[in-house]
Amino acid sequence: MIFSRSIPKKYVLLDIEALQPIPAMSIPENASGMAVLVRLKSRPVDFWMEPLPKDKPFTSRELIGWINRKSSISLLKARIRDELTPPVKCTRLPSLTVAICTRDRPRQLARCLKSLLRIERAAFGVPVSSSILVVDNAPSTKVTQALVESVPGVDYTMEPRPGLDFSRNRALKEAQGDLLAFIDDDVVVDGGWLEGLMAAWIEYPDAAAFTGQVLPYELATAAQVLFEQRGGFRRGFDTICYGQTLPGHPEYPLNAGVFGTGANMAFQRHILNQLNGFDEALDTGPPLPAGGDHDIFYRLIREGHQIVYKPAFLVFHDHRRERKALIQQYWSWGLGVMALADKWRHKNPTERPRIRYLVRAWFGLRFSELIFAVLRRKPFPFYMILTEMAGGMVGIMGEYRRSIKRIHRVRKQFP
Amino acid sequence: MSSFNPLKILHIDLSRELPSIHPVPDIAGLFVVFWWQNIPLGHSWVPLSELPMSPVNITERALTAITPAVESYLMGGFIEVSTSTDSFSGFAGDIKTLTEMGKPLSLLEERIALSFKASKAPSVSVIVCTRDRPAQLARCLGSLQNLSHKPDEICVVDNASRSDETCTVTAGFGDVHYVYEPKPGLNVARNKGIRQSSGDIIAFVDDDVTVHGDWLDAIQGAFVDLGVMAVTGLALPAELKTQAQYLFETHWGFGRGYQDKVFGRQFFERFRSRGVPVLEIGAGANMAFRRRVFDDVGLFDERLDVGAAGCSGDSEMWYRILARGGICHYVPTAVVYHYHRPEMEAFHRQLFYYMRGHVTALLIQFERHRHWGNLRRMLLSLPVYYAGLMIHGLLYGFSGRKSTLKSEILGCLSGVKFYLNQKQREKCN
Helix, strand or coil: CCCCCCCCCCEEEEEEECCCCCCCCCCCCCCCEEEEEEEECCEEEEEEEEECCCCCCCCHHHHHHHHHHHHHHHHHHHHHHHHHCCCCCCCCCCCEEEEEEECCCHHHHHHHHHHHHHCCCEECCEECCEEEEEEEECCCCCHHHHHHHHCCCEEEEEECCCCHHHHHHHHHHHCCCCEEEEEECCEEECCCHHHHHHHHHHHCCCCCEEEEEEEECCECCHHHHHHHHCCCCCCCCCCEEECCCCCCCCCCCCCHHHHCCCCEEEEEHHHHHHCCCCCCCCCCCCCCCCCHHHHHHHHHHHCCCCEEEEEEEEEEECCCCCHHHHHHHHHHHHHHHHHHHHHHHHHCHHHHHHHHHHHHHHHHHHHHHHHHHHCCCCCCCHHHHHHHHHHHHHHHHHHHHHHHHHHHHHHHHCC | CCCCCCEEEEEEECCCCCCCECCCCCCCEEEEEEEECCEEEEEEEEEHHHCCECHHHHHHHHHHHHHHHHHHHHCCCCEECCCCCCCCCCCCCCHHHHHHCCCHHHHHHHHHHHHHHCCCCCCEEEEEEECCCHHHHHHHHHHHHCCCCCCCEEEEEEECCCCCHHHHHHHCCCCCEEEEECCCCHHHHHHHHHHHCCCCEEEEEECCEEECCCHHHHHHHHHCCCCEEEEEEEEEECCECCHHHHHHHHHHCCCCCCCCEEECHHHHHHHHHHCCCHHHHCCCCEEEEEHHHHHHHCCCCCCCCCCCCCCCHHHHHHHHHHHCCCEEEEEEEEEEEECCCCCHHHHHHHHHHHHHHHHHHHHHHHHHHCCHHHHHHHHHHHHHHHHHHHHHHHHHCCCHHHHHHHHHHHHHHHHHHHHHHHHHHHHHC
16 A cells, blocks of 8 residues: 555646746646746745646646745745845955866766856856866766866866765865855756855855755656655755854754755855865765765854855756665765764764754654655655665764775775 | 843834844843834844844844735735634735735835825724823823824723822823722723723723834724724733743733734634634734724623733623624734733733633623633633643643643633632622
């Protein structure tokens, strides 16, 4: 019974500008739902997913009804925000290096670069001096290098030690910009990406890091739809400045997922240098392919810095298409969260009560999700939650220390 | 409990340039109320750890706090409250109207200014009932002098004060009318006030409030609709200096939100079988009635409110109005500032009387109208609610909301006893 439930096949993605008439739509036959990004003056204000009515053609009229019902508050909020925010005045913007860490994924990388090169290198009428740096991590072929060299205006560097955080630290070493942005190779940046980042910087010039919204690039398979339905990488449409406390979250800042994700983040380069960059024992690829982004966010907050989340700083992420890959991702998320809890428990004994709270709350939340999944109140398969919990168990039982030993070996191998 | 840091109340007018908020020593945080000129739109609790706040921070905070209220004004006009949970979702208008709306807040100002202007008509008497609180009374009367629109009459009903200071204070305010009522009881005093005043509209404020300059305009504006029999308004905290005041504001409070709400037939019928939550309509500290409604439904029940059962004299009156098909209108632009009791003991006592009054009112409402929902609320909803809080308290400790459970439950029981005693006495007479 549990296995035979109907699982959504495919969702149509719509990108709607509220100020323009809604275009006539053609919904593919096999689509079981739609995901709508609503924008106002090209800035994103709302995103929602809704199953399509069965046995009945869907018209733009109905779509307008849905937008009215679901997005009116968000649109109004955006309007009020515009009214309350004085026009941006700036004369100088920081220089920017965009780093893309990649390994043997030329197709995704080419798409990502294309989207980056398309956006105008200016924000609010002020030019932004920027460079793009591709860090090729322990490549098995020369394809990536050849690709990058064929695109003018993109720098190439190679990091032989396998591991995402080795690559990120390489980027930190080579970058020249005041700001250093990291995007994953499997994202496509939105046209307003740069302006979103610069708006965040103008509002909070002293913040150490900026994170942005991550929406789906496509929802073509059941795995992608499931991932997005569970929340995906979305973090809402309000600008949030994270400081030293977060009301209602006693475990803060250990719940570092609130800050955003490594698929789309930017840092003040000098602050990142002060912290000696990323922890190379995290994000190593299997068996510990996660945690580097959360770790750096946590350390920044603990050093007294601020992190700003800006929804207009937007990318579209190409989620894993296969169910197996999705299960693996949840495994590594559970693993990563708990490996970090384990790391901080040893590095920072004063945090222990808070870590105990985090561990209890995390497993408690997973457990209640599990109950809901088994009772079929939520469409999410229970075995994915079980996988995430199992990952968490392995993570808390010394995965971080095992990873340290592994990277010692890697460092010896590449002196 | 001894080391409670006070909260500072800050009013921010979003139509002006936003300030930066800097930390202040020895406070626990801020209670920030957001306004657009004279329209209150929302509030936000800011812990000290989030200070300093830049104008950008304040804007983001304000947006979350004010958007629902702005929507209620612009999209729905008035909300006819039919449920308390899904009070509003989505707007009735079209996405086009919304997106064409360049500056929603300025638009809001125009719409509300219109309703203010429309209000020329009926005469107003303001009645302040008081007992032995000359200092508070002086503060209240002082604020009434600063109204942008003067009432036709201000009347102080001195409810069996032991000293003559009330009289002296009132005399200091020239044209304020002084009435003495020897029989103690807030509802007795209110009824005296109704009989002794002459306005078409009778507005009551408690002696422990101060009023906003545009308070009366908002009240009068609401009475332009001839179906409206009662108007209530927003009561914001005037100070949050002690734990008792903080607990009162967070868990009880007089705040009924920033959305304009109309309570009518729909609201009444929906809840009739479960007990109509008339307390949601407003607070007796800030309410007004059309005089002729008292001819229709009678005066305040003298068994209720301070000096008798405890409170709920106000809500029982709204119940009668709704049962007769009248409309009660909650107008958030009619603002008063209430000074909550600062002492913990007084706070416990107050809650005891709250629940006592509430239960008595349920019995009286049942007696008058034979609506079984009132009994259901008393015998089912309230016991279940308190059992839940008890269990929570046993598991997690009796702090915060649960620190006053004993007073409340004893109050409920006492309410039943009070009602039965009154019945007994009536029979003997």
